[in-house]
Amino acid sequence: MSPNYQATASAPVNIAVIKYWGKRDTKLILPTNSSLSVTLDQDHLRSTTTSRADPKFTQDRLWLNGKVDEIKPDSRLETCITEMKRLRKKTVEDKDPKAPKLSTYHVHIASYNNFPTAAGLASSASGFAALVASLSHLYELPVDASTLSLISRQGSGSACRSLFGGFVAWQMGTKSDGSDSLAIQVAPESHWPEMHALICVVSDDKKGTSSTSGMQRTVETSPLLQHRIKNVVPERMEKMTRAIKDKDFDSFAKITMADSNQFHAVALDTEPPIFYMNDVSRAIIALIVEYNRLSRENGGRYKAAYTYDAGPNAVVYAPEANMKEIASLIIAYFPQKAGDFKDVLGLFGAEGAKDINKFGKVPNRFNEAVAQRFEVGAIKGLIHTKVGDGPRRLGDEEGLLNAEGLPKTLA
Amino acid sequence: MSPNYQATASAPVNIAVIKYWGKRDTKLILPTNSSLSVTLDQDHLRSTTTSRADPKFTQDRLWLNGKVDEIKPDSRLETCITEMKRLRKKTVEDKDPKAPKLSTYHVHIASYNNFPTAAGLASSASGFAALVASLSHLYELPVDASTLSLISRQGSGSACRSLFGGFVAWQMGTKSDGSDSLAIQVAPESHWPEMHALICVVSDDKKGTSSTSGMQRTVETSPLLQHRIKNVVPERMEKMTRAIKDKDFDSFAKITMADSNQFHAVALDTEPPIFYMNDVSRAIIALIVEYNRLSRENGGRYKAAYTYDAGPNAVVYAPEANMKEIASLIIAYFPQKAGDFKDVLGLFGAEGAKDINKFGKVPNRFNEAVAQRFEVGAIKGLIHTKVGDGPRRLGDEEGLLNAEGLPKTLA
Numbered sequence: 001m002s003p004n005y006q007a008t009a010s011a012p013v014n015i016a017v018i019k020y021w022g023k024r025d026t027k028l029i030l031p032t033n034s035s036l037s038v039t040l041d042q043d044h045l046r047s048t049t050t051s052r053a054d055p056k057f058t059q060d061r062l063w064l065n066g067k068v069d070e071i072k073p074d075s076r077l078e079t080c081i082t083e084m085k086r087l088r089k090k091t092v093e094d095k096d097p098k099a100p101k102l103s104t105y106h107v108h109i110a111s112y113n114n115f116p117t118a119a120g121l122a123s124s125a126s127g128f129a130a131l132v133a134s135l136s137h138l139y140e141l142p143v144d145a146s147t148l149s150l151i152s153r154q155g156s157g158s159a160c161r162s163l164f165g166g167f168v169a170w171q172m173g174t175k176s177d178g179s180d181s182l183a184i185q186v187a188p189e190s191h192w193p194e195m196h197a198l199i200c201v202v203s204d205d206k207k208g209t210s211s212t213s214g215m216q217r218t219v220e221t222s223p224l225l226q227h228r229i230k231n232v233v234p235e236r237m238e239k240m241t242r243a244i245k246d247k248d249f250d251s252f253a254k255i256t257m258a259d260s261n262q263f264h265a266v267a268l269d270t271e272p273p274i275f276y277m278n279d280v281s282r283a284i285i286a287l288i289v290e291y292n293r294l295s296r297e298n299g300g301r302y303k304a305a306y307t308y309d310a311g312p313n314a315v316v317y318a319p320e321a322n323m324k325e326i327a328s329l330i331i332a333y334f335p336q337k338a339g340d341f342k343d344v345l346g347l348f349g350a351e352g353a354k355d356i357n358k359f360g361k362v363p364n365r366f367n368e369a370v371a372q373r374f375e376v377g378a379i380k381g382l383i384h385t386k387v388g389d390g391p392r393r394l395g396d397e398e399g400l401l402n403a404e405g406l407p408k409t410l411a
Numbered sequence: 412m413s414p415n416y417q418a419t420a421s422a423p424v425n426i427a428v429i430k431y432w433g434k435r436d437t438k439l440i441l442p443t444n445s446s447l448s449v450t451l452d453q454d455h456l457r458s459t460t461t462s463r464a465d466p467k468f469t470q471d472r473l474w475l476n477g478k479v480d481e482i483k484p485d486s487r488l489e490t491c492i493t494e495m496k497r498l499r500k501k502t503v504e505d506k507d508p509k510a511p512k513l514s515t516y517h518v519h520i521a522s523y524n525n526f527p528t529a530a531g532l533a534s535s536a537s538g539f540a541a542l543v544a545s546l547s548h549l550y551e552l553p554v555d556a557s558t559l560s561l562i563s564r565q566g567s568g569s570a571c572r573s574l575f576g577g578f579v580a581w582q583m584g585t586k587s588d589g590s591d592s593l594a595i596q597v598a599p600e601s602h603w604p605e606m607h608a609l610i611c612v613v614s615d616d617k618k619g620t621s622s623t624s625g626m627q628r629t630v631e632t633s634p635l636l637q638h639r640i641k642n643v644v645p646e647r648m649e650k651m652t653r654a655i656k657d658k659d660f661d662s663f664a665k666i667t668m669a670d671s672n673q674f675h676a677v678a679l680d681t682e683p684p685i686f687y688m689n690d691v692s693r694a695i696i697a698l699i700v701e702y703n704r705l706s707r708e709n710g711g712r713y714k715a716a717y718t719y720d721a722g723p724n725a726v727v728y729a730p731e732a733n734m735k736e737i738a739s740l741i742i743a744y745f746p747q748k749a750g751d752f753k754d755v756l757g758l759f760g761a762e763g764a765k766d767i768n769k770f771g772k773v774p775n776r777f778n779e780a781v782a783q784r785f786e787v788g789a790i791k792g793l794i795h796t797k798v799g800d801g802p803r804r805l806g807d808e809e810g811l812l813n814a815e816g817l818p819k820t821l822a
Contacts, residue, residue, distance in 0.1 A: 223638075223639075223642070223643045223673070224635045224638060224639065224643075224673065224676060224677075227634075227635060227638035227642075228634075228635065231634070231638075232634045232635075254682075257682070257683075257684075258680075258682055261679050261680055261681075261682070261684045262634070262635065262679075262680050264679055265635060265676040265677065265679040265680040266635075266676065268672050268673075268675055268676040268679060269669075269672055269673050269676040270672075271665075271668070271669055271672070272668075272696075272700040272704075273668075273672045273696065275693050275696075278690050278693075279689050279690045282686050282689075285683070285684060285686075289683040289684075293683075
């Protein structure tokens with residue numbers, strides 16, 4: 001039997017260049033400042049979700065990577081599903097009496113991330129975006145992505161930004177019901193396709209503070225956060241928007257690095273302090289700083305920009321033209337385990353797939369003393385990707401639920 | 412021949428609990444905010460300086476740890492010596508025509524730090540304080556320590572705080588000539604002698620940014636620094652002064668840790684960012700945070716406070732009663748090389764001198780997962796000391812210059 005009411009969608013990861021840190025409403029997930037991100041290509045990193053509505057289902061159920069993820073009452077997951085059903089009723093069923101009453105059916109949902117949790121990449125943004133996108137197709141909602149972003153925001157704040165491709169702003173809004181706290185697209189991926197990213201997956205022995213609890217501790221205890229919120233971020237949002245529209249990588253890089261630094265500064269200004277970066281993270285910063293210094297000293301421009309979320313992983317944004325040089329530099333200081341480097345965009349060709357370490361190279365006149373050379377494993381993986389599109393609707397052949405409405409076993 | 416005009420003085424190290432970071436005048440060394448420190452016992456850590464004036468000397472000369480330290484024109488060293496001569500002339504020679512014209516003689520100065528430079532402890536504060544103290548005795552200046560602090564400040568900002576024992580504030584002042592930017596004693600060492608300190612000397616592969624250049628980069632580029640200066644530090648100075656007068660360790664600890672964190676936060680908010688703490692520093696913070704949490708969870712008080720200057724070394728302030736427990740905790744996570752632990756205050760007695768590592772002990776119910784256990788050498792030395800007195804005048808038998816006015820060879 002072919003399912004009647006099913007839809008599958010994939011959604012991308014996004015990495016902020018103006019950071020979200022702090023909620024003014026923890027239930028509705030309303031932020032204390034606006035933020036801005038780059039959507040990464042879901043050809044490489046994505047969450048895929050299949051949603052099915054069936055009158056025979058006895059409860060809403062969800063599987064994440066094949067394992068049951070309980071939908072607890074009042075959880076963020078339940079909120080998103082409930083809101084999507086409400087939107088179905090209001091925008092479809094209430095207007096067309098003949099429309100099937102899908103909002104009254106239970107749903108089965110299967111979701112899958114194509115990147116390992118161990119990579120330390122936040123999967124909640126792509127996950128909630130894929131959930132909302134698949135339900136919006138299932139329910140055939142006549143709404144735009146910004147409207148959907150209002151709902152994915154309630155699953156995970158930054159998930160609202162994964163509803164668009166390209167360069168995306170999450171406008172904090174001012175209303176207490178959150179109805180103006182949504183994502184808008186600053187520019188599509190086609191505007192600046194040369195924007196590439198190198199994700200450096202950094203080992204971390206210690207389990208860090210979760211961003212949910214960490215950001216609220218910062219709101220409660222950091223004397224510097226309020227200044228950031230009121231006096232720093234609004235201007236940076238304007239300048240970053242302008243930099244993106246102008247494809248001005250110098251300004252983009254400057255603001256991206258400054259805002260990553262400031263996010264970690266307010267985390268450190270928290271009681272007790274929160275550290276997400278470790279010595280490896282610091283060393284990557286030192287390499288990028290020296291790499292830019294060398295270029296600018298010779299009359300050139302910024303060539304790369306680092307940014308760090310709530311963990312030790314670096315994401316290095318750079319124009320495509322610089323990426324091979326940057327990857328070579330990183331590899332020179334952080335040798336890779338054979339086979340760990342996934343050269344998905346073909347920087348180093350077939351030779352690179354055999355032994356990436358021979359491509360390690362430090363630019364001429366580079367001050368090699370800015371960082372120590374690390375052992376294999378300090379960076380346990382490099383992912384080269386680029387700006388990408390927003391959620392995609394996929395065909396049923398890519399569906400993750402079997403005929404019985406249970407998750408398929410994936411190869 | 413016995414020298415006619417010579418004086419020897421020693422001066423202590425101080426470690427700030429409200430941090431100095433940023434100058435509003437780099438020549439006069441006028442800070443952007445007031446700061447407050449604890450003077451550490453010079454029985455353990457000190458600079459000793461002998462100054463001699465002799466009409467036969469042909470130039471001002473200085474030796475640091477037995478090696479020539481050139482007195483360059485317009486250097487901070489030259490400024491201090493010139494200012495001291497000026498003060499001699501103004502307060503002594505101009506008033507008493509019979510007073511020898513020492514201000515017209517050249518001086519020979521020998522200075523010695525009893526702690527290794529490799530320890531990473533700032534020697535400039537104790538060094539300039541000892542220089543100024545020895546010259547003030549040589550010149551028999553009828554001035555108080557706050558007046559002398561105006562001059563040592565021009566050698567190294569934090570040196571002004573080493574002119575007093577106990578708990579010392581450097582009032583930033585408002586005048587452009589710096590005449591009100593000086594140190595005052597908040598409380599003498601006798602007020603709160605139970606205030607002990609454990610210095611954890613942390614290895615660092617990488618040479619960090621000097622505080623002189625680092626703080627000016629922060630002034631020029633950190634959007635958060637101005638907020639700290641205007642809105643955070645003034646209140647902390649008041650509260651810290653009150654905490655010291657009340658011997659309120661809870662408040663002392665809370666402000667000390669918050670201000671250390673905030674200093675490192677504004678360093679991180681600098682472009683490019685400045686990191687002084689490393690993974691070992693972070694691990695020590697995690698231990699102290701957990702140690703305090705455990706005490707407070709059980710209805711108790713803060714038991715220790717960490718603070719970090721412009722480097723990875725931790726200084727842990729704590730009431731004497733807690734110090735053995737704290738040292739045991741640190742040793743449990745950071746085993747010491749045999750003989751490297753200097754148990755100067757006799758925490759562990761004769762047994763400790765033989766093998767300190769057997770005293771490593773984690774308190775009951777301590778969450779041991781807050782930090783990894785490190786290898787021998789991650790903390791390369793522990794110095795247990797306490798609040799101490801201000802500069803001391805020493806007898807000629809402790810002088811560092813020989814009959815010829817050259818540095819004695821020290822055993």
